[in-house]
Amino acid sequence: MSTLDRSLDPLHVSYADDPRVVKEAATEDYTTHVVPLSWRSSKKSLSMSWYSLVSGMFYLVTAATLAAVVGTVDTLIGIVLACVAFGALGYIFSGYAAKTGLTVALISQRLFGASGSIVAPLILAATSIYYAVFESSMIAHAFSASIGGLDIRVWYAIAVVMNLPLVMGGIRRWMDKYNAALLPVYWGGLILVIILAATRMDTSAWLAHTPQQAASLAAPGWLYAFFIYLGVLVLMMFTMDFARFGKPRDTKINGIATFGPVFYVFVYLANGLIGIFIAYAAGLAGGISSTAIVDFIVTLLGGWGLFLVWVTQARINTANFYVASTNMEALWTRLFRTRLPRVWAVLLCGAITYVFMLTDVLSYLLVALAWQGAFIASWVSIMLVHIIFSAGGDKNDLPEFRPGRLARFTLGAWVWIGSSVLGALFYQFGGAFGATWSTPLTFALGALLYAAAFKAQSRAALLRRANDPRDEVEDIWEARIRCHACDHSYIAVEMDRDPSQTGQPAICTACAGLSKEYLAACRNEHLSGGIAAADPARQPVQGLR
Incomplete structure (x- = not known):
């Protein structure tokens, strides 16, 4: 001292x-503080909360759609590459989050400055809400098609409201227990779908499936599939906000089993195989959609199928609404300089989700996600370079994140904005090549520019x-x-x-x-x-x- x-x-x-x-x-x-060691979660509790992200129609539909475009073999190669890449990133990011106890919003202050960091919680909150819109729409569609009797707008409201109480208590209070109870239901239900589909339909050639007509892609099929999964790098930001609750002594096991390779084997490979199989069994090779897969599951299992769809969407939406609400709270605090209790942040995110569901959301959702994806890819690459280059931290083996000890804007902020905008423009105006390569090129550009600016960034970022x-x-x-x-x-x-x-x-x-x-x-x-x-x-x- x-x-x-x-x-x-x-x-x-x-x-x-x-x-x-x-x-x-x-x-x-x-949400707006460092997580003390006394509030860290056990390995089991943290894994159950995080594994809520395993279940989601998004993963089934993505794999099935890719198989229809590039074939099953190329899709699986891309998935395996994604498991390796995301597994390695998850290990690194989760360890750093457990070491520092920082949220995406707080660590972004070190990267981009006290004022420049405000975009990070905005991007993460918006992306989480978009995913909540997608998943909530699936359960509303299933309820409407199976039960009926109510206007679809009412089912939208029911789908959203059912999730909100589950995330108001936070990770330690309720999410881990709820998701632990429903995880066996999810896997058991999907296994039952596979068994019934295999006994009633001809599924002998699903692994050898190839597209009827080769698509015009700007990359080999397996690389195209990998790049599609790379577009979900927002999971690294999710990882930071969840892994900050990990105990430092559990860093290795959490990095491997909870946030690393084991998790992605389940979320990408297992879900991908199931999604491809279901789509092939349902004869959807030429017209795959999320609602078509939901309809097939409900038709196959009846009321139990509807319950399975609800379990699938309810589990993943706990993570979506949790991340959305915590970052909404951080964003609100920064914008309006007043505290927004997280219960109110949850309600606000639910209301925004419902409003989006009432619009023709799919007409702009993919474009919005692509533009936000450029900012996310750049953020992840910058964060990765920062972790590697600043092993000893700024002080006390930690990054400086306190707003009164950082410049308002850092060189990293301009690197982030510049590389992200270039990536988004490349996606928008680069044709097929731009749409395919924008994410990896944005990732590489952000990493290279931040690495080049790191020393100057570190000198200018910290206040005396x-x-x-x-x-x-x-x-x-x-x-x-x-x-x-x-x-x-x-x-x-x-x-x-x-x-x-x-x-x-x-x-x-x-x-x-x-x-x-x-x-x-x-x-x-x-x-x-x-x-x-x-x-x-x-x-x-x-x-x-």
Whole structure:
């Protein structure tokens, strides 16, 4: 620890969780804070919450559609490559998230600056909502086709409302238990579909299926299939928001089994094989759609088929709405400088999902996802390079993420925006070649540019600040420091001194992001060479980027 400045207010330190914080965390899940070690989940609990993403008609439909375009063999080769690539990325990203306890929104502050990072939660919230629209539409269609009696808009509302209570309690309170109970139902139901389809239809040649007419693609079939899966790199952002609850001692097993190769064998390969088989058995080779596969399952199993479809969509939508709501909360806080409780964030995401379902969403959903996919591919590549290049972190073996110790915009922000826009334009105007290659080229471009700018980015991103509360405690992960703004105590990892207040009392990351006075004072301190100004309000910030 450094010598204490006698002009500073003493820190209010404790070594037990603040009961008020624990009570809030039951629903908030430390959405705008670092996850303390005391709130980390067991391997089993975390895996059950994360494995909600295994079930989804999206994976079945994607594989079946690709098999219709490039054939079963090329599709499976692409899937295996995707399992390898995503498995490796999942291992790396989950380990980093467990080490730091940071959300996508918080780590993005280090990459792009305190202000430049605001796009990250926006992109992730929007993408999660789009996926929720897709999955909720499937269950609404199944209910309408099987039960009927109500307008489809009513079924849309029912499909959305059924999911919202399941994510209000967060990962530790309900999601893990709910998804653990329904996981056997999902796999058992799909196995039953396979058995019945195999006994009633001729499925002998499904593995050798080839398209009736070769498609005009800008890449070999197997590579085209791999690139399609690469378009779902948003799962790496999902990984960050879930894996931050992992215990550091479980990093290896979580990296392999929960977020890494084992998970993708189930989510891509197992689901892909099942999707191709079902589509072939149903005779959908020339007209595959999500609703057609749902209809086939319901026709084959009757009421149990409807239940299986509900289980499939309900499980994956817990993850969609969870990520959407946590990032909506972070976005709202940054935009309006006021807190939005996560329960209200869940309701807001549900309302937006329902409104989208009432529109002709499919007419623009794919284009929107493609444009957002460029930003996501670039974000993932930049994050990967940052993890590799900054093994020791900025301080205390951690990246700096506290808003008052970072520039408003970093060079990384311009790298992200530039590579993403170029990728989106390439997709939009590059014809078949652009549509096929935009994601891998955007990924490569973002990585190369960020690697080239890394040293300059690191020098310019950090503000010159004195008086760090981390230096005043023995263990930054165990010591809790009381925030003068909200009067709650959080771990020292996220705490800062507030130079806008006499005595520079401690302030937590969430409150720091809300205070214009704090941010202005921090930048004035930086401009004065790391010495806190006596009266920050009299020294306006000029020219800092």
